[in-house]
Amino acid sequence: MNNFTYRIYHLAKYYPPIAGGIETHVQSLARAQADLGAEVTVFCINGLDDKGYKSVITKTVEKTDHNVQVECFGRLLSFARFDLCPEIPGKIWQLVNQPNTIIHLHTPNPIMLMTLAATCSQVPLVVSHHSDVIKQRILKYGLRPFEHLIYRKATCILTSNPKYAEGSDILKNYTKQLQILPYGLHTSKYIQPNKVALAYAHSLKEKYGTTPIWLVVGRLVYYKAIHLAIEALSLVPGTLIVIGTGPLEKELKSKAQKLGLDNRIVWHGHASADELIGAYHAAMALWFPSNLRSESFGLVQVEAMASGCPVINADIPYSGVSWVSRHEKEGLTVPPNNSVALAKAAKRLIDDPVLRNRLANASRDRSREFDNIVMAQRSFEIYEQALHSYKAKHLARDSSEGVC
Secondary structure, three states, rough: OOOOOOOOEEEEOOOOOOHHHHHHHHHHHHHHHOOOOOOEEEEEEEOOOOOOOOOOOOOEEHHHHOOOOEEOOEEEEEEEEEEEHHHHHHHHHHHOOOEEEEEEEEEEHHHHHHHHOOOOOOOOOEEEEOOOOOOOOHHHHHHHHHHHHHHHHEEEEEOOOOOOHHHOOOOOHHHHEEEOOOOOOOOOHHHHHOOHHHHHHHHHHHOOOOOOOEEOOOOOOOHOOHHHHHHHHOOOOEEEEEEEEOHHHHHHHHHHHHHOHHHEEEEEEEHHHHHHHHHHHHEEEEEEOOOOOOOOHHHHHHHHHHHOOOEEEEEOOOOOOOHHHHHHHOEEEOOOOOHHHHHHHHOOOOOOOHHHHHHHHHHHHHHHHHHHHHHHHHHHHHHHHHHHHHHHHHOOHHOOOOOO
């Protein structure tokens, strides 16, 4: 594929500095595609006010992120996870007739999804299905007709791993269009950390390293199941460092206090890139107890693996979490919602340093499969197939020109 020829438009819900797994993935993919020569633009919703704080009512902002053009559209209203952004329909309607253009939609994404459903697109549409809508029932059933309409139009539908589609009610209907595009990130900065990150790792080991350092990274939300990590800590020695913030922070701190673990948990909150990398290099293992399919991949696992930090994850049915870091190969996998099993796996790493070192080395090797440049190259191959498929389909339908 000639990466300079085609324009790629990613339709995302949000974009960094707003934090989240999908946001991180879109940024990583867009940057890597641009680094390889593609012309890349991201359309998203602006969720921040002029001072950088989260806000319901926002203005439209245009910026450049490395070589990626980012248009963050202003929002007038947000209700039940649906955002009202008046400028989005006009912008998308301009795209659907541009030659040499690929539209890459990232779902769940209500406003972009519904806008595309109302258009008659003349360009290939690629959809990344990041996660089923699980907990929000009104949103789930309200969006379903629009999902089916768009997924039928899509030239191909991407999922991050081979396990997720098996348990997805919507993806089961589109098996012929499905392809796998694993998430990726800039792994080299984790494999070979800079001096600042290494110094931070050293400071953590000096402060807490007389006993094992365990690490949890992620938003403090229900499906991350961080309460299980707190329970597991009561059964093993060591210090638990929690990096992340979220709505359950007060509840989790209260649980830790009731279990008498206040002095063994470090509530780090937000971490800089160097602090995060340093924490991975200082830790015995990353605890990743997420327990629902809302966790479809777990990109922080790749960060840990590239850092040589084995992962203890949970075997969530039809989730790719245990496919990323595999049991007894790169990490250890335990049954979901089982803090005792999590603690037993942690004890194995304490008691068997040979096992821990083997998993750490295998994790680094496995992480290279999830490098962002590898991901971007795979995406170009998928786009090339999508373009050929789209052109072949529409040549065969010349007699029906003008029908979506």
